[in-house]
Amino acid sequence: MKQQALPAFDPSGIPDDLCPIATDHLELRTGDWRAERPVVDRDRCVKCATCWVYCPTQCIIEKPTWFEANLEICKGCGICSEECPHHAITMVEEREE
């Protein structure tokens, strides 16, 4: 089938109250919802990536010798802490500093 070339999408002609689409990142940060923060014990972490596999928001990022959560995205569900076979992740209550 012949592929028709389409013009680049231009949202400027669309009424901004028509329907929810996103051509840029939204400002909404799921990290704002968090009640508890995952804190990684770097000595215990062996980079097995179990947390990376289980994280439902896929917010685990790789560091040189450990993994940790992107706190802008992490909702604080605690699944990584629960699943970590080396008990390297502790959930710590978020407090206003």
Next chain:
Amino acid sequence: MGRVIVCDGNEAAAWGVTLARPDIVAVYPITPQSSLAEYISQFVADGILKAELIDVEGEHSVLSVLQGAALAGARTFTASCGQGLAFMFEPYFRTPPLRLPIVMSIVTRDGISPQCVWGGQQDAMTVKEAGWIHMYCENAQEILDTIIMGFKIAEHPKVMLPVNVNHDGNYLSYGVERVELPEQKDVDAFLGEKSINWHAALDPERPMGVDPLTGGAGGAGPALFVKYRKGLCKGMQNALKVIEDVHQKWAEIFGRAYAALVEEYCLEGADYAIVTIGSMSGAGKDAVDLMRDRGEKVGLIKVKTFRPFPIKAMCMALSKVKAVGVVDRSVSFGWNSGPLYQEVLSSMYFLNRRVPTVSFIGGLAGSDITIEHFKFVINITAKALAGNIPPEPIWLNEKCTLCGD
């Protein structure tokens, strides 16, 4: 004038769909919609309708498939009713805020339980607040015409909303009538180029997140959610004018004029009126004619467009009479009346004038609303005009004999 055929309402609907040239049709059969699905299937098999017909495993998937198809730019159609519509509700509610111009016939059927498979408008009336446009048809020709007009209305850039074209199960779905088929070239010219996904598209060439997260208690979320809700309400209000314009254009091209929002029948010189919706209106008009011959100053107000509700048109009609009897083919359980009755009462607030009203509920679960019933309705409404207003709704078909009171 195009070819004239003799067919039932479901076949008329299938012809309307065929003439509108949809790209994708997805259906799951359910009584009394099933033969509509079968006609479409036959038309596709015969090569008359060059659409892709997707047989899915249930109504939830029907509408989910069509949402994807519409987001990819396809003109889409489906039909459902009753329990099928109930199963469809999750994607049903999602369709209007995504502003997807899908057209769907609801071949109206009463609600279960008690168990029944026959007509009644309970299914469509129960989903009236989901943001779909709802238009009710009176006869087979109007079904065909309104389905084609439905695409034009749905795809209008100031509307961009899904449209339900509703016709009464049994009485319209299986009732056989004379139907004129418009010429394909005229329908093509009437509908023009389709433009389905200019606002939200599934397209790797121009990627976008469709339906991203909004709402919540913080940040920009709540304001975003309100903005889209208000936008949907605005689209609905825009639709009132577009529905009228499209009906006007239809009359000019095809010579068949319908009252787009509210029909006023014999309201000239009327003291009181009955209010109807859907196929019952035919018997209602016959009864009005008969009673007029006897000197009764009665008229009829028929609602075609139920969502958005045409408050101004209803007020215009109500301003001409001094009492109304509203006949519903479904039940508003929360108000102990019919839902159309509620809409008439609400409209009257804007009229700044209260007149006696009576709620009638009839034609449930396949029962007929006959001319005899309407004579009864007219008599009770005339008594209400004279001050004798029934305190409770009156249920037609409550007794096995006609209209016993």
